[in-house]
Amino acid sequence: MYRAQRLGLKYLTASTVMFGAMIVFGLLASIYYVRPGFMLNTFNFSTAKIVHIDGLVIWLLMGFMGAIYWFLPQELDREVEAIGLAELLFWVFCAAVAVVVVVFIFVQYGAANEWSMWFINQGRKYVEAPRWAALGIAAVAGVFAYNVIATTAVARKSTGILTVLIADLIPLVVLYLDAFPEMTNMSQDLFWWWWLVHLWVEATWEVLIGCIMAWTLIHLVGASRRVVESWLYVEVALVLGTGILGLGHHYFWIGTPRYWLAIGGFFSALEPLPLLGMVVHAVYDAGERHLQAANRPALYWTLAEASATSSAPEYGAS
Amino acid sequence: MYTQDPYFWRAGAIATVLFMCVVLAALTIDTLRQITPGGARVPAYDVINSAVTYQYDSSRGEYAPKIGGEELIFGHKYSADEATALLARGKLVIQSRACIDCHTFFGNGAYYAPDLTRAWMDPVWARYAGPNRADRLARFLMNPLRLGSRPMPNLHIQRDEAEAAVAYLKWISAVDSNGFPDRFGAPGAQQ
Numbered sequence: 001m002y003r004a005q006r007l008g009l010k011y012l013t014a015s016t017v018m019f020g021a022m023i024v025f026g027l028l029a030s031i032y033y034v035r036p037g038f039m040l041n042t043f044n045f046s047t048a049k050i051v052h053i054d055g056l057v058i059w060l061l062m063g064f065m066g067a068i069y070w071f072l073p074q075e076l077d078r079e080v081e082a083i084g085l086a087e088l089l090f091w092v093f094c095a096a097v098a099v100v101v102v103v104f105i106f107v108q109y110g111a112a113n114e115w116s117m118w119f120i121n122q123g124r125k126y127v128e129a130p131r132w133a134a135l136g137i138a139a140v141a142g143v144f145a146y147n148v149i150a151t152t153a154v155a156r157k158s159t160g161i162l163t164v165l166i167a168d169l170i171p172l173v174v175l176y177l178d179a180f181p182e183m184t185n186m187s188q189d190l191f192w193w194w195w196l197v198h199l200w201v202e203a204t205w206e207v208l209i210g211c212i213m214a215w216t217l218i219h220l221v222g223a224s225r226r227v228v229e230s231w232l233y234v235e236v237a238l239v240l241g242t243g244i245l246g247l248g249h250h251y252f253w254i255g256t257p258r259y260w261l262a263i264g265g266f267f268s269a270l271e272p273l274p275l276l277g278m279v280v281h282a283v284y285d286a287g288e289r290h291l292q293a294a295n296r297p298a299l300y301w302t303l304a305e306a307s308a309t310s311s312a313p314e315y316g317a318s
Numbered sequence: 319m320y321t322q323d324p325y326f327w328r329a330g331a332i333a334t335v336l337f338m339c340v341v342l343a344a345l346t347i348d349t350l351r352q353i354t355p356g357g358a359r360v361p362a363y364d365v366i367n368s369a370v371t372y373q374y375d376s377s378r379g380e381y382a383p384k385i386g387g388e389e390l391i392f393g394h395k396y397s398a399d400e401a402t403a404l405l406a407r408g409k410l411v412i413q414s415r416a417c418i419d420c421h422t423f424f425g426n427g428a429y430y431a432p433d434l435t436r437a438w439m440d441p442v443w444a445r446y447a448g449p450n451r452a453d454r455l456a457r458f459l460m461n462p463l464r465l466g467s468r469p470m471p472n473l474h475i476q477r478d479e480a481e482a483a484v485a486y487l488k489w490i491s492a493v494d495s496n497g498f499p500d501r502f503g504a505p506g507a508q509q
Contacts, residue, residue, distance in 0.1 A: 032430070032468075033430075036467050036468040036469060037469055040469055040471055041471045041472055044420075044471045045419075045420055045428075045430050045468075046416050046419035046420045046428070046430075047419075049419045049420070049428050049430070050416065050419050109414055109415050109416060109473060110414055111414060111476075111479070112407055112410035112411040112413075112414045112415075112479050112482070113410065113414070116410075116413075116414040117410075117413065117414070120414070121413075121414065121416055122413060123412065123413030123414055123415065123416040123417070123418065123419070124413065124418070125418050125419065125426070125427060125428070128416060128419070160324050160328065163328075182409070182410070182413070183409075184363075184402070184405050184406045184409045185353070185354075185355055185360060186409070186423055186424070186490060186493075187353040187359075187360050187424075187493060188350065188353055188354075189409075190423075190424060190426055191349065191350070191353065226322070226324060229324040229327075230322070230323075230324045230326075230327045233324060233327035233328045233330065233331040234327055234330075234331070236331040236335070237327070237330050237331040237334040237335070240331075240334065240335045240338060241334040241335070241338055244335070244338040244339065244341075244342050245338055245341060245342060245345075247342070250426075251349070252425075252496060252498070253424050253425050253435075253495040253496055253497075253498035254424040254425075254426065254495065255353050255359050255360050255424065255493040255494060255495055256349050256352070256353060256359070257348070257349055257352050257358075257359065258496055259345075260345075260349075261496065263345070
């Protein structure tokens, strides 16, 4: 087993822990709906909500990274470049997440000044993490992108899946830089914030899932790389062809012009298409091979994941 | 057949993505022009010196903010620079207290507490003690009283922070948000 694969398993373990934290704080948040005065002024709804939704972002990111660290050395038949730095940053990432959660729980909020933005809470949904932690996440994402790009370059081998993955990692990192700005004008603030939230979830993340799904199908059911890569390109065209202007469904009421009502409505109506295609493709591949797979539980998981993603592409993101 | 060649689909994906990026870039340029303070849809920050109401516009078939004559808050007429600085601080108050993780602005947020887009003109403030609406709102933010079934926590907001937040709420209430929220403040409408 490559070191990168061991790192991948660590990321998947950390992702599972964060998934658990998300569930726990989600359940906690639900209590406030039943008992509205619950822990008032001690541990308010907003804090439970922050840990719940930020936990979602972190476990998904860690899960994606874990899966890619697992498949990348197999794809290129070599160890990942700068794997030592990646291993170090895994622990830095975990420690930073732990510190942020502790600050969220025990400090919660601060006065209206820059100190609060840097060290307590930025107060922007999904990216509440204080700036120092956001910088850390950007560094982790940057090293992760370097791992993939440098390993591919050194291996002097590129596949369709790697091409899509590398092209996707660049906007993934660049869009995250929108986690920092502080804009007085809330219309502009929300305009750019949706580039981060929407174009991560409904563009770059879906493409990442497509890449991971492609590798999974190749390894699980021995699907033809030629067919899988063709489908991946179709997936990219559909996801980004609908998702980029599907951004408009967040621009109905934030002060932005009226034309976004038509553009957002039209393209977001098309957004489920690539996800539906993913389900059809996964079911077709599984059926063609009579559910014979190297790892049948993993195959069932893949089918369930594709179905769940298509039925709830952006649950709760607005 | 050419459709079995992955490069055919790759070319299609690249062309689609590039086209969508170009369209998004063009729309972004136009949108930013319109939502710059003082632009067609977002008022300048010194609108806090004017009366702001929310009225039905029959030509549009929806409610829209209307800017009236002078109506000062906290007995002070803010210059453009003073208003910009005050609202920057107001936004910091909103972010530092993570208001959006209970409330919503323009429909974006946590949906646990009321939307604050038109909170400035909420008729509920008439029920509270104080010389005027701005003062009542500031007092509420400093010592929240139970308004509905869900009490608002005391977030230790100081007087200067409360005034900045109130000014921010007045400014945001003047943003044209395509009729959202519908009928806010109208008799019988849910706030």
